[in-house]
Amino acid sequence: MSKTVNVYFFGKKYEVPDDLTIMAAMEYAGYRLVRGCGCRGGFCGACATVYRIKGDKGIKTCLACQTKVENDMYIASLPFFPLDKQVYDIEKLGTDEKVMMRLYPEIYACIGCNACTKSCPQNLNVMQYIAYAQRGDYAKCAELSFDCVMCGICSSRCPAGISHPQVAELARRLNGRYLMPECGHLKRTVARVQNGEYEKELEELLCKSEEELTNLYNNRDIEE
Amino acid sequence: MYTEELTIKAAAAAAKREENIKKSVPRMTAEEKNELLAAYHPDHNKDQSKTVLIGKNKGDKVPSELWTLLHSKSRISGADIGAEPEISAEVLVIGGGGAGAAAAIEAARAGAKTVLVTKLRLGDANTMMAEGGIQAADKDNDSPVRHFIDAYGGGHYAAKKELLKKLVCEAPEAIMWLSKLGVEFDKTSDGEMITTHGGGTSRKRMHACKDYSGAEIMRTLRDEVLNLGVTVTDFTAAAEILLDGDGKAAGAALVNMETGKIFTAEAKTVIIATGGIGRLHCQGFPTSNHYGATADGLVMAYRAGAKLIYADTLQYHPTGAAYPGQIYGALVTEKVRSLGAKLVNADGEIFVHPLETRDTVSAAIIRECKERGKGVDTDLGCGVWLDTPMIDMINGEGTTEKRIPAMLRMYERCGIDIRKEPVLVYPTLHYQNGGIDISPDCSVTGIENLYAAGEVTGGIHGRNRLMGNSLLDVIVFGRTAGISAAEKSKTAKHGKPSSDHICRYEKELEKAGIDTGAVSPAFLPDYTGRK
Ligand SMILES: Cc1cc2nc3c(=O)[nH]c(=O)nc-3n(C[C@H](O)[C@H](O)[C@H](O)COP(=O)(O)OP(=O)(O)OC[C@H]3O[C@@H](n4cnc5c(N)ncnc54)[C@H](O)[C@@H]3O)c2cc1C
Ligand code: FES
Numbered sequence: 236m237s238k239t240v241n242v243y244f245f246g247k248k249y250e251v252p253d254d255l256t257i258m259a260a261m262e263y264a265g266y267r268l269v270r271g272c273g274c275r276g277g278f279c280g281a282c283a284t285v286y287r288i289k290g291d292k293g294i295k296t297c298l299a300c301q302t303k304v305e306n307d308m309y310i311a312s313l314p315f316f317p318l319d320k321q322v323y324d325i326e327k328l329g330t331d332e333k334v335m336m337r338l339y340p341e342i343y344a345c346i347g348c349n350a351c352t353k354s355c356p357q358n359l360n361v362m363q364y365i366a367y368a369q370r371g372d373y374a375k376c377a378e379l380s381f382d383c384v385m386c387g388i389c390s391s392r393c394p395a396g397i398s399h400p401q402v403a404e405l406a407r408r409l410n411g412r413y414l415m416p417e418c419g420h421l422k423r424t425v426a427r428v429q430n431g432e433y434e435k436e437l438e439e440l441l442c443k444s445e446e447e448l449t450n451l452y453n454n455r456d457i458e459e
Numbered sequence: 460m461y462t463e464e465l466t467i468k469a470a471a472a473a474a475k476r477e478e479n480i481k482k483s484v485p486r487m488t489a490e491e492k493n494e495l496l497a498a499y500h501p502d503h504n505k506d507q508s509k510t511v512l513i514g515k516n517k518g519d520k521v522p523s524e525l526w527t528l529l530h531s532k533s534r535i536s537g538a539d540i541g542a543e544p545e546i547s548a549e550v551l552v553i554g555g556g557g558a559g560a561a562a563a564i565e566a567a568r569a570g571a572k573t574v575l576v577t578k579l580r581l582g583d584a585n586t587m588m589a590e591g592g593i594q595a596a597d598k599d600n601d602s603p604v605r606h607f608i609d610a611y612g613g614g615h616y617a618a619k620k621e622l623l624k625k626l627v628c629e630a631p632e633a634i635m636w637l638s639k640l641g642v643e644f645d646k647t648s649d650g651e652m653i654t655t656h657g658g659g660t661s662r663k664r665m666h667a668c669k670d671y672s673g674a675e676i677m678r679t680l681r682d683e684v685l686n687l688g689v690t691v692t693d694f695t696a697a698a699e700i701l702l703d704g705d706g707k708a709a710g711a712a713l714v715n716m717e718t719g720k721i722f723t724a725e726a727k728t729v730i731i732a733t734g735g736i737g738r739l740h741c742q743g744f745p746t747s748n749h750y751g752a753t754a755d756g757l758v759m760a761y762r763a764g765a766k767l768i769y770a771d772t773l774q775y776h777p778t779g780a781a782y783p784g785q786i787y788g789a790l791v792t793e794k795v796r797s798l799g800a801k802l803v804n805a806d807g808e809i810f811v812h813p814l815e816t817r818d819t820v821s822a823a824i825i826r827e828c829k830e831r832g833k834g835v836d837t838d839l840g841c842g843v844w845l846d847t848p849m850i851d852m853i854n855g856e857g858t859t860e861k862r863i864p865a866m867l868r869m870y871e872r873c874g875i876d877i878r879k880e881p882v883l884v885y886p887t888l889h890y891q892n893g894g895i896d897i898s899p900d901c902s903v904t905g906i907e908n909l910y911a912a913g914e915v916t917g918g919i920h921g922r923n924r925l926m927g928n929s930l931l932d933v934i935v936f937g938r939t940a941g942i943s944a945a946e947k948s949k950t951a952k953h954g955k956p957s958s959d960h961i962c963r964y965e966k967e968l969e970k971a972g973i974d975t976g977a978v979s980p981a982f983l984p985d986y987t988g989r990k
Contacts, residue, residue, distance in 0.1 A: 408641030452612025
């Protein structure tokens with residue numbers, strides 16, 4: 236049997252079972268969530284949450300769907316934070332340093348406080364990926380930011396007003412579009428499809444009886 | 460963190476690990492599979508489905524939870540929707556997941572005035588959660604023909620062939636399209652895609668972006684939707700499709716999720732891309748799905764006169780987390796098995812080939828727990844071990860961290876290191892195999908100006924979808940819906956949007972003496988007060 240703990244949602248006290256996530260505990264307490272809840276699985280970043288344990292000096296951050304309640308948690312959700320997303324045409328961007336300078340110049344105002352990194356619920360090295368973006372090393376920025384769920388907590392803590400998740404999104408797209416090696420076999424297959432090379436075989440397949448198809452399926456060879 | 464008791468039980472899996480890694484289990488014969496499915500797959504549980512009483516699917520069986528929604532009153536019943544529409548579009552996209560975003564991108568690129576409304580935020584969707592990957596036959600030892608056979612057989616020979624043909628033929632192009640948008644697929648240094656098997660594939664054609672495949676695709680699509688200037692209206696749910704006097708789609712009735720206000724959109728063409736059904740918790744199963752997966756699109760389309768196909772087949776993913784409580788029902792990606800982890804019972808014995816199709820593996824796990832008494836009991840229920848430490852033992856240290864970081868993190872947050880300890884799993888409600896009946900151009904059968912794409916549709920996958928074919932479906936058919944709707948919007952004409960068909964539907968309900976006491980679509984599950 237689970238025990239209960241006291242938690243405070245927006246300052247108001249509730250007693251909840253101690254094995255629930257913050258999100259489930261809010262629901263247990265009677266909240267019907269509309270904002271602050273998306274995937275419920277740690278992928279969408281809708282449930283950004285800030286909390287403090289009574290008596291502790293530090294502010295902590297987490298995803299409410301991924302974090303268990305603790306006794307004396309003072310909890311506030313951050314279902315929206317105004318990030319700045321620049322609009323661009325990916326086909327017209329190069330990959331030199333100037334791209335970031337033009338679209339997100341505020342990254343150069345980073346004062347190195349590292350509050351972003353300390354606040355990331357995914358434990359990413361946010362300040363470091365911003366440093367890579369400043370240097371125009373988009374591949375590195377993409378690599379370090381890959382697990383970002385774009386919850387925006389980092390930006391809420393940033394004195395320079397940087398929209399880290401958007402910077403990282405741009406870096407990843409540049410990396411995927413321009414910097415990662417092109418795929419030869421993909422190109423070849425797309426060409427083969429376009430030339431109609433599979434058309435005849437597929438049409439024949441479509442005309443086969445259920446029995447023939449069943450045979451084909453049951454006797455197909457499977458790659459080790 | 461495992462309790463002391465579970466730690467002791469996990470030792471049974473550890474004791475046989477070396478031996479189990481070497482052991483190869485045979486795949487089941489077709490007869491063995493059929494028998495297993497008939498006895499243990501939840502779809503075959505006859506008490507849990509009901510016969511539809513009105514509409515196009517009259518006489519067909521559907522899961523009871525869906526039955527209730529289909530036979531309930533409309534949310535906008537009696538509301539005045541006659542006022543001037545607040546939104547006017549050439550292409551109205553309903554749903555901000557992968558299919559909706561792909562459709563919006565193509566519609567906007569084609570020059571149509573495109574509006575996307577979505578219930579939560581753009582990207583709060585099942586697409587965001589896909590971990591394992593996306594199929595495409597793009598390697599030299601593979602071909603779309605093979606892909607077709609795998610999917611057709613895996614779907615129990617029930618797929619609509621022309622839809623499946625389109626899926627497999629356009630798969631390589633879909634991967635190319637995503638790459639050009641900047642999606643970072645796992646590749647070797649010379650550009651070769653790193654691919655693995657999924658359940659039921661005969662070639663390694665699962666492309667992935669670590670185990671954030673859906674997230675990487677979804678956030679890229681979202682970024683592009685915004686770049687293209689599509690009007691995105693979030694926290695806005697569609698409650699009904701509106702039709703004109705001739706029965707053509709002419710817009711939608713919308714509800715502001717925060718204020719409850721009902722308003723209307725008028726549109727030349729409408730695309731339904733509202734995704735799946737998991738949050739209905741059919742048969743009491745937990746689910747891997749996002750918060751808004753409540754079958755809204757099926758209900759709306761059905762009232763408007765669409766036909767549903769294979770609405771009785773749901774996919775229970777074999778490996779939902781069965782422990783601890785905080786992640787109960789969450790998905791443990793199939794990629795864990797693709798990378799070599801096997802399923803073992805309480806005695807540490809392998810009881811099924813890990814890469815049989817999903818329905819087969821799920822049924823085998825249920826049999827192990829319910830009939831054979833070889834499951835592992837916890838205070839939450841029963842499960843079997845998915846022996847994750849095998850992954851690094853087979854592929855080398857660091858593989859888990861590199862290839863499935865999201866899984867590692869999810870369990871780390873629960874105090875479990877999946878590199879050292881196995882995890883407990885049990886089937887979780889995952890995917891709606893069937894849905895709205897469409898043509899290859901994504902038009903909804905029988906309703907002009909109405910289109911549908913993604914998980915809300917049926918027929919592409921037959922009665923069981925293979926891993927990686929859904930993300931693919933979302934891109935291939937999402938794009939097609941956008942292109943078709945944009946093209947149609949150039950010539951489409953319609954009269955005044957109205958909800959008369961809703962009144963007629965409700966009259967029929969009344970005539971048949973049905974009163975569920977509920978309204979639908981459901982929009983969101985209600986978890987208030989739930990332990
Ligand atoms: C945990 C998980 C892992 C998966 N892994 C894989 C995988 O590895 N490979 C694979 O191929 N597939 C996978 N799938 C399946 C696949 O991700 C989905 O089937 C697919 O992404 C569905 O896309 P969609 O756009 O149709 O629906 P969704 O992505 O769910 O989008 C639907 C959108 O519509 C919105 N909506 C719903 N109702 C309304 C309404 N009334 N009004 C307005 N908006 C509404 C929803 O909120 C949502 O934003 C996985 C699914 C899950 C849940
Ligand atoms: S709800 Fe999506 S990350 Fe928590």
